[in-house]
Amino acid sequence: MKHLFLFGVMLFSYALQAQNIKGVVNDENGKPLQEVLIRNLNSKTHAHSDNYGKFIVENSNLNDSLEVSKQGFVTQRVKVDHTDSFSITLNEKPFLLEEVTITNTLKYLNTISKIDLEIQPISNSQDLMRKVPGLFIGQHAGGGKAEQIFLRGFDCDHGTDISVSVDGMPVNMVSHAHGQGYADLHFVIPETVDNIDFDKGSYFADKGDFTTAGYIGFNTKKALDKSSVSFEIGQFDTFRTVALFNLLNKENQSAYFAGEYMMTDGYFDAPQNFNRINLFGKYAAKLNSGDKLAISLSHFTSKWDASGQIPDRAVNDGSISHFGAIDSNEGGNTSRTNLNLQYDSKIDEVSQIKNTAFISKYDFELYSNFTFYLNDPVNGDQIKQKDNRTIVGFQSEYDRKLNDKWNFKLGAGLRNDNNKDVELSHTLNRSTVLEYLSLGNVNQTNLYSYTGLEFISGKWLINPGLRFDYLKFNYEDQLAPELGNQAQTKAIVSPKLNFLYTQNNTLQYFLKLGKGFHSNDARVVIVQKAQEILPESYGADLGINWKPFPRMIINSAIWYLYLAQEFVYVGDEAVVEPSGKTERKGFDFGFRYQLTNWLFWNTDYTYTHARAIDESKGNDYLPLAPVNTLTSGLSVKDLKGFSGSLRTRFLGDRPANEDNSVVAKGYCITDFSVNYQIKKVSIGLNIDNIFDTKWKETQFLTESRLANETDPVEEIHFTAGTPFNARLILKYSW
Template sequence: MRLLVVLGIFILSFSAKAQSVSGVVNNANIKPLSDVLIRNLASKSHAHTDINGKFTLEETKAGDSLQISKQGFSTQKLKLSSSDFLSIQMEEKPFLLEEVTITNNLKYLNTISKIDFEIQPISNSQDLLRKVPGLFIGQHAGGGKAEQIFLRGFDCDHGTDINITVDGMPVNMVSHAHGQGYSDLHFVIPETVDNIDFDKGAYFVDKGDFTTAGYVGFNTKNGLQNSSISFEGGQFDTFRTVALFNLLNKENQFAYFAGEYMMTDGYFDAPQNFNRINLFGKYSAKMNNGDKLALSVSHFKSQWDASGQIPDRAVNDGTISHYGAIDSNEGGNTSRTNFNLQYDAKIDQNTHIKSSAFISKYDFELYSNFTFFLNDPVNGDQIKQKENRTIVGFQSEYDQKLTEKWRFKLGAGLRNDNNTDVELSHTLNRETVLDYLSLGNVNQTNLFTYSSLDFVSGKWLINGGLRLDYFKFGYEDQLASTYTNQTQTKAIVSPKLNFLYTQNEKLNYFLKLGKGFHSNDTRVVIAQMGEKILPETYGADLGLNWKPFPRMIINSAIWYLYVVQEFVYVGDEAVVEPSGKTQRKGVDFGFRYQLTNWLFWNTDYTYTHARAIDEPKGNDYLPLAPVNTLTSGLSLKDLKGFSGSIRTRFLGDRPANEDNSVLAKGYCITDFSVNYQIKKVTIGVNIDNIFNTKWKETQFLTESRLVNETNPVEEIHFTAGTPFNARLILKYIW
């Protein structure tokens, strides 16, 4: 009998301890809110709402007090009278920086991203990459070509040293006709982006190829709160329209469609005839067992003419204007169709398996003329770069919280690029192929696996991990007299080790250590017989995140990056060029301050010292490596219906050659935007370069010859940056 009583008391106590409460959190319009934090003030247990606003809070019983909080909403407290299903409604309030706390998160830059997203929503595709502090871009082909990217002393070209993804799907193109890692992000409609995951350096095991300077992951919205349509028109015959339609918004299912069309003649003397169409659809659902599904389909097509890069001498002697062209027949067209599936399986409360699979069909054709009449004095030096690519891949990650102190992750995946008719040819007026310089088929496969372990104890978080990548490169040279399918294989191991010490909710320190790499073009791999074709990088970051005042956040780091010998395939010339060991070191500094409930100030500054190790001093500069960058601005949010910003970006002078005898001149540009919302209608104005500064957006030290010249000349060639450019925006929401 005594045994039964003891057993009954044990069962009752276990039942009481195991109690839980479930509920849903909505806004004032009865729309579900995700990522709401629900804390039990008694048991200290906590939970977050999912995309449907639902949550389950363990170790909770009647009589406990709960705290419900989310950035941008008033914090609530309530006392449970029963364990019935809760329906909670939160009221919006002005965004307050004082509510942001320093947490034990190694990816704290994501918090900075959320702040910037809150006060400065993305208004165009150029803004997507600029959300990464210290990252600068340059467009030099009429708006249709992928932007040139600069980060941490790297001229990343169009993506060689930065890993870019959208919903886990890779954007970087391996062995691309124009350049290794080419990343055209124009298939993303900015208004569909929900958040940006980014970090600098190669410190996380789930990021592989091209992760040297850092990575950027864009995540699209799972659902829409409202439907909307907007129209934008302005100078240079510019027109853009975007429509987002909320197709399904049920308790456990969401679906929407987004479409974008844009056209402009551009600000150059020769019309750019640019147009782009984007279509995007996404469906997401949560199963009864807690599993989550997201399926997206998109199609993108763009075509344009371009004025290309022009030489200083032609502008200085009045042959052409600052916005002129030597060969106005440059330009191209490109398209990409994507199918992407994401599935998050909930095994139990502490275990998840996240999987994704994708297939992309990609076409590219680009016409350029960098040297004019240097190689062919009669027909000119126009080149065509073309490819037809299919990409398939998948990735799966097992994530388990072993105990309160230990967390384990194990992942694996595959990517295959089948790239046919990769062409570099000498052409005339885009019509006639005068000579094939390179033509072949590329088949490249990347198999990878990784694991990591997190250990949390007191104020410490220690993260260690290991990644293994295996590559198989295949190339069929169609210009060879006999059929040859040449292959090479290579593997690389990349260890990571990170430390985070969180002193309190106002201050933490971090040390990040890691090895990264980027794969080389398959044509380089074949030419080098598989030797030295996965150039490694070794990096370290030491820094802090600090909140000295309730409405101020500072993040800063000193860093070092070493790159070993590598070979570079120059897609514009079909040649292989060696590059020696390099080192980069620098300082990153970020500052966020909320002056009032509606006025914000943010600043990001970077300094980089980049040098070649094996070259003599004075002849060891890295061409086009940024030295000083600064972005700063004031943002206005929700002041009696008004929102807007004024932002300045500064890129300092930088070396254009190895001995620093030629400089790529810097620039300082200020942009302005303002909009006013009244009920369901928003009217706004965006102005690029409000001071109408004449500047050079991209610059290269190039040897070229004009049609009337006997001898070639090496000097700066540039693409002009936008002059004063105003656009009016009208948006309707329902």
């Protein structure tokens, strides 16, 4: 009895001493740091700081030692000398690749994007897309039109086979006037982007329409470190200014505003008269309940003229220059206004619900002339494509940690596009409609649900998932003799299964399997009476993530992708039409190496073998499908105030038609940037195409006829890539 009493006294005494230690971690500027690891070296307990830098370490006593660490900061040891909440300040240190470890997570490629963003900051909206290894873009309409996207042997047009989102809000446009899946990312101010979530293939249940080649999710910052104003002046009458104002940065609230204005005449013979205005505001808060709220509002508008795609023969005979135009009356205007709400509700310690709701108002008007005088020898073949829509949608996802081995996810959402007077017409001088080729109202709804499990046992992670999509297509043809709404519905089920084996923190193997799809244009769906209008894809990735040395990371995969229906660009009609089944197989290789504390080397290479399945050998090439792509570069970070990079991108020759008798020539371009930071001021220089290489950014095999020709000619038509283009940037931060 006596011993039992003594034991009770000791236990009671320990309980009085052992308690929870609370604190907050900030950087040198007083900004809260999240995801900081705080380890009690005595009790072996640990905690992570939240979005506001706060942490609670359980079972801690006076005189215990805490180790506080975060990648990119100097690790500190702190002795617990009082029980009140205390503040810890971490000092930044040079970025070290050796601190990046391979963890048991399916989305390890996000680590690669974090590294690239750390050592190669984004300088323009085009760089946003190029942060995805193996992804190439091409602009062919004066900078105002969405870029053409190439990934894993896909000519994705402007987004048909890659889904793009910003803060959970979809960017792709269904049944768009210019092309299915059209994804114009220019409403995003690059300086507001915090991180990039991406992966290749269709292996994740929460990703739906257009996720065949892969997906990209951009997330904007919740708060600003500081306010800043920058001015950029360059060749070709280029001017850009960006202002970011930190309006509120309290413990549980933050708000900021960002604005961008850009203008340029471009490097073409005919001035592009391009201008763009971007406005963005965001408010974020953490409520007393632990719930998180973020509201953002943005507005974007852009106008431009374009030189379009020009034929080889006109350049070769000296009629126009490499930067000339046949019809300089091309161009357009577009705008988008977005309201986005994100609300994360904490149910308990092991479960939460993530909610996203959005509404967008979008306008688009594009004038193009791909064939010149082929169809109308008198007035020319200029066309107008017009889109005017409202998009509303939401998604809710329930996440629960069932136990140490099982995690469960269940989500559902809705998206509706109401597109009034979507138009394709034959026009003259942007002012006169000569003939309506297509005119109608589109109303399209996508209702979906998905679920997934993560089972973790030892070194294994197994992730099965299932997605269900129901789509309803409504189209009212205003050119039909009798007006009437036509409707079709279609549903598709997409299973996923992923395996991950993490041998240790330097080596990981993965196998990803999944079914995806891209939807067809509603006008096509109605004509085909909902037959074969949700072409499915089946893919597999087998690869490794490996750190053979502390400062080297290699990620590599062999992959296969089958697509039930391919889209092919038809130049003389300026449309994309479906064709047969295709398959792609290839190899991805990524390499990151830190040579010194301030010098980095990165390389990404992709090889793709892309073919049509139902065509005879030799006539089964996929037009414009990339075969070899390579990006490589050296980057300097924080060398006595200097940062910069020298980056090269290579796109090899690729077939321009089905029998490969016409080749779209590849290119190799090198860009350079340097920046010097002194206190609150930074001065930078960006140079595109530092070696002034003459190249073709986009190419199509098109049949056209010039004004002085009697017969049409089919040949390569191209848009010239940027020549040597230097821009000086001055930035002030406070």
